[in-house]
Amino acid sequence: MLPGDGIGPEIVAETEKVLNRINEQFDLGLQFDHGLVGGAAIDETGEPLPGKTLERAKKSDAILLGAVGGPKWDNLEMAKRPEKGLLGLRSNLELFANLRPAILYPQLASASSLKPEVVSGLDIMIVRELTGGIYFGQPRGVRTLEGGELQGFNTYVYSESEVRRIGRVAFEAARQRDGKLCSVDKANVLEVTAMWREIMDDLAKDYPDVELSHMYVDNAAMQLVRAPKQFDVIVTGNMFGDILSDEAAMLTGSIGMLPSASLNSEKQGMYEPCHGSAPDIAGQGIANPLATILSGAMMLRYSLGEEKAAGAIEAAVSRVLDQGLRTADIMSDGMQQVSTREMGDAVLAAL
Numbered sequence: 211m212l213p214g215d216g217i218g219p220e221i222v223a224e225t226e227k228v229l230n231r232i233n234e235q236f237d238l239g240l241q242f243d244h245g246l247v248g249g250a251a252i253d254e255t256g257e258p259l260p261g262k263t264l265e266r267a268k269k270s271d272a273i274l275l276g277a278v279g280g281p282k283w284d285n286l287e288m289a290k291r292p293e294k295g296l297l298g299l300r301s302n303l304e305l306f307a308n309l310r311p312a313i314l315y316p317q318l319a320s321a322s323s324l325k326p327e328v329v330s331g332l333d334i335m336i337v338r339e340l341t342g343g344i345y346f347g348q349p350r351g352v353r354t355l356e357g358g359e360l361q362g363f364n365t366y367v368y369s370e371s372e373v374r375r376i377g378r379v380a381f382e383a384a385r386q387r388d389g390k391l392c393s394v395d396k397a398n399v400l401e402v403t404a405m406w407r408e409i410m411d412d413l414a415k416d417y418p419d420v421e422l423s424h425m426y427v428d429n430a431a432m433q434l435v436r437a438p439k440q441f442d443v444i445v446t447g448n449m450f451g452d453i454l455s456d457e458a459a460m461l462t463g464s465i466g467m468l469p470s471a472s473l474n475s476e477k478q479g480m481y482e483p484c485h486g487s488a489p490d491i492a493g494q495g496i497a498n499p500l501a502t503i504l505s506g507a508m509m510l511r512y513s514l515g516e517e518k519a520a521g522a523i524e525a526a527v528s529r530v531l532d533q534g535l536r537t538a539d540i541m542s543d544g545m546q547q548v549s550t551r552e553m554g555d556a557v558l559a560a561l
């Protein structure tokens with residue numbers, strides 16, 4: 211359990227209550243341990259990812275993370291910022307496959323940014339490459355040119371093996387779902403993503419049951435808000451996936467509803483909501499804990515093999531929404547507004 215910063219500790223506390231209950235109900239024998247990451251770790255140790263946290267994370271079957279970052283640490287140099295703690299966990303554990311399911315709970319149709327008829331039944335899986343691309347490419351930095359002008363630079367790089375392994379995860383996911391995979395790139399401008407497209411085409415030969423299509427990222431951003439149900443599985447690189455998943459979140463009513471799983475090839479995983487530390491609402495007890503609670507369900511499913519327990523959490527969340535309980539971000543007319551803690555308690559009661 212790595213609560214992190216801002217609303218992180220608030221939403222992880224609710225998720226821990228839920229996981230403790232599930233642990234008892236299903237006799238799972240789970241053991242929880244806690245560690246520091248992000249700004250909280252910087253304040254204690256000077257490092258966003260202390261060695262002790264990384265060591266414990268490596269020994270765990272799964273990690274549940276709240277969120278990292280916040281204005282308190284914004285003036286630090288890049289390498290020292292809280293976000294480096296999160297990126298360090300992802301790269302050190304080789305969590306290359308980030309699954310971000312954007313599912314509209316029917317009860318939240320009126321909270322979606324789009325009209326109910328455009329989003330009803332929405333169920334998209336975004337498969338985001340998480341340990342490569344422009345986030346990790348070298349060289350990177352800011353240098354002073356002759357004459358004193360500053361130049362900032364990052365490198366967008368993917369190797370063939372990196373593209374193949376995320377491609378396989380996406381094709382397998384599509385095979386388990388509606389058999390449709392859309393690969394999102396910028397192959398009209400960037401060589402690295404033109405290569406990405408060719409590799410996806412090559413992989414498609416191994417998955418004749420999956421219908422592969424390609425889309426440029428600018429069009430994909432538009433199509434997601436025009437007609438999102440055309441998508442089943444989307445596969446894309448690190449940065450495009452970051453952006454498109456926040457966009458997709460709003461189709462489901464709120465960023466507070468979008469969970470995620472980040473997996474390595476051993477299915478060890480880190481589970482976290484897609485949103486950040488929400489400094490604007492931290493400490494007020496109003497954050498939506500459901501994305502984190504649903505990330506807990508993904509943890510049971512993908513890393514611990516406890517499908518029934520995962521389903522029980524998802525059913526409990528649905529039940530709570532049926533009861534009309536809403537945190538502020540998903541509030542609509544006629545519903546009952548509840549706090550972070552009340553939402554967690556309601557999920558417990560539903561369990």
Ligand SMILES: NC(=O)c1ccc[n+]([C@@H]2O[C@H](COP(=O)([O-])OP(=O)(O)OC[C@H]3O[C@@H](n4cnc5c(N)ncnc54)[C@H](O)[C@@H]3O)[C@@H](O)[C@H]2O)c1
Nearest residue numbers: 277278279280466484485486487488489490491497498539
């Ligand atoms: N995985 C992570 O740890 C993660 C993800 C994204 C951003 N961040 C970091 O978080 C900090 C804040 O970033 P930001 O403001 O751009 O993005 P953010 O996701 O933290 O917040 C964006 C908006 O969404 C709202 N929001 C987010 N989660 C919510 C929830 N559970 N319930 C209700 N409302 C919620 C916030 O109040 C805010 O208005 C930055 O330091 C950023 O780097 C961390």
Ligand SMILES: CC(C)[C@H](C(=O)O)[C@@H](O)C(=O)O
Nearest residue numbers: 279293296297452484485486
């Ligand atoms: C905090 C940041 C490093 C992170 C990312 O960009 O991957 C976040 O936005 C996310 O979506 O998990």
Ligand SMILES: [Mg+2]
Nearest residue numbers: 452453456484
């Ligand atoms: Mg993001």
